[in-house]
Amino acid sequence: MQGLSHGVHRMVKSVMVAYALWAVGGPVGLHHLYLGRDSHALLWMLTLGGFGFGWVREFIRIPAYVSEANQDADKERKRPPMVPPSIGPVRFAGQVCVGIYFGTVALIGLNSLRFFYLIVLPLCVGAGVHLVSSVGQQTSDLQKTLTACLITSPIFYGSTLSPLPISLAASVTAAQHRRFKRTPASTQELGPRLYRLGLAWLAFSAPLGYCIFHNTTATLYYLSDCVAALLDIFWFLPWLRNVFEYILLMPYRILCALTGGGYYEEAWRKMLEILLKEYTVREREALQILSLEAEASLEEITRSYRELAKTWHPDHNPGKDAEAMFVKINEAYEVLLQRHRPHRFK
Numbered sequence: 001m002q003g004l005s006h007g008v009h010r011m012v013k014s015v016m017v018a019y020a021l022w023a024v025g026g027p028v029g030l031h032h033l034y035l036g037r038d039s040h041a042l043l044w045m046l047t048l049g050g051f052g053f054g055w056v057r058e059f060i061r062i063p064a065y066v067s068e069a070n071q072d073a074d075k076e077r078k079r080p081p082m083v084p085p086s087i088g089p090v091r092f093a094g095q096v097c098v099g100i101y102f103g104t105v106a107l108i109g110l111n112s113l114r115f116f117y118l119i120v121l122p123l124c125v126g127a128g129v130h131l132v133s134s135v136g137q138q139t140s141d142l143q144k145t146l147t148a149c150l151i152t153s154p155i156f157y158g159s160t161l162s163p164l165p166i167s168l169a170a171s172v173t174a175a176q177h178r179r180f181k182r183t184p185a186s187t188q189e190l191g192p193r194l195y196r197l198g199l200a201w202l203a204f205s206a207p208l209g210y211c212i213f214h215n216t217t218a219t220l221y222y223l224s225d226c227v228a229a230l231l232d233i234f235w236f237l238p239w240l241r242n243v244f245e246y247i248l249l250m251p252y253r254i255l256c257a258l259t260g261g262g263y264y265e266e267a268w269r270k271m272l273e274i275l276l277k278e279y280t281v282r283e284r285e286a287l288q289i290l291s292l293e294a295e296a297s298l299e300e301i302t303r304s305y306r307e308l309a310k311t312w313h314p315d316h317n318p319g320k321d322a323e324a325m326f327v328k329i330n331e332a333y334e335v336l337l338q339r340h341r342p343h344r345f346k
Contacts, residue, residue: 013069018062026055031062033193035069039134042197046131046204047098054094068137084178085138095132095171096164102128103163105204117157122149125163129170133178141177148173286332298337305333 013035021031029044049055058065106116106124113120126142126149133140152169156162235241287294290304311317312326 013066015063015066018066022055022058022062026058027052031058032065033197035065037065037069037136038193038197039131040136042200043098043131043135045197045201047101050094051097065136085180087175087178091132091135091138092171092175094135095129095174096167098132099125099129099167099170100163102204103166107160107163117162118153119150121162122146122153122166125149125166126170129167129174133174134181137180138178139181140174140179144177145170145174282335286335289328289332290336292336296336301333301336305329309333 018031018035021034024030027044027049029041029049032038032041032044044050044055047054050057103121103125106121110116110120110124123146126146129149130140130142130145133145148169149166152166153162156165287296290301290308292301292304296304308329309326312322312329314323314326
């Protein structure tokens with residue numbers, strides 16, 4: 001009777017249903033939600049199916065996922081608790097990539113927070129690494145993963161590429177402390193699972209959405225800087241740099257292909273130019289500090305900066321107010337210089 005009751009409460013998962021959900025809503029993790037793989041479903045929601053590559057790869061993985069979901073709870077209990085799961089290169093690479101991805105999103109949407117590089121950024125990277133490490137029947141020690149991030153972060157303080165070493169350190173730590181989960185998510189009610197997934201998705205997307213809609217130019221500039229810094233690492237191998245550049249621009253090329261090619265590509269370029277003409281809040285403040293109009297050229301910006309810097313320099317104008325103003329003038333010049341940097345987008 002107990003076995004019959006257990007079989008009634010534990011619905012057998014179908015491979016055909018899983019494939020149907022994979023085809024219809026695979027990039028947002030519908031098939032993983034059906035199979036009780038909530039961490040995997042959340043990961044797919046936040047990365048659109050592992051940036052597309054993971055979703056395609058799952059075509060041959062779905063039968064194994066269904067088999068795991070249909071395993072009897074007694075078999076789960078019989079697994080030796082002290083035996084760690086094997087290390088998978090795909091999982092480790094995914095941890096590193098998603099950790100960098102979470103860190104980049106934090107750099108775009110949360111970099112104005114205090115102690116960002118010391119606390120906020122490492123916690124975001126660690127959350128991304130732990131999410132991948134918790135996919136399927138495995139998990140890792142969250143506390144130790146976050147500790148590794150917090151220790152590594154000060155070493156690369158302020159660097160645009162800091163998410164990379166932080167993610168590597170967190171991924172190594174997560175791999176060292178991997179273990180099997182005790183309670184499968186599929187034994188829990190669907191309502192609470194959806195509620196937790198919704199909260200996690202909002203926590204991830206809200207800062208990014210705010211930044212995109214209210215600071216579009218800064219977001220595009222930062223993404224451009226990140227791509228340029230990543231490509232500059234391979235300056236000694238031009239062919240490898242070209243390969244990475246092609247891969248990084250693949251989403252843009254796919255979008256242009258799906259929307260009709262050349263005509264729409266030109267439309268996207270024009271839209272980008274319009275966006276880049278809009279000043280951010282910081283840039284408008286910088287223009288006010290340097291007493292400039294919105295149409296000011298780079299030469300006018302430099303001329304105004306030199307005159308004001310000479311006027312408010314502490315050597316010529318002693319006092320705390322003058323020193324504070326001198327700092328503001330330098331910061332304003334750097335902001336506007338960043339905007340006028342040549343060859344930001346090609």
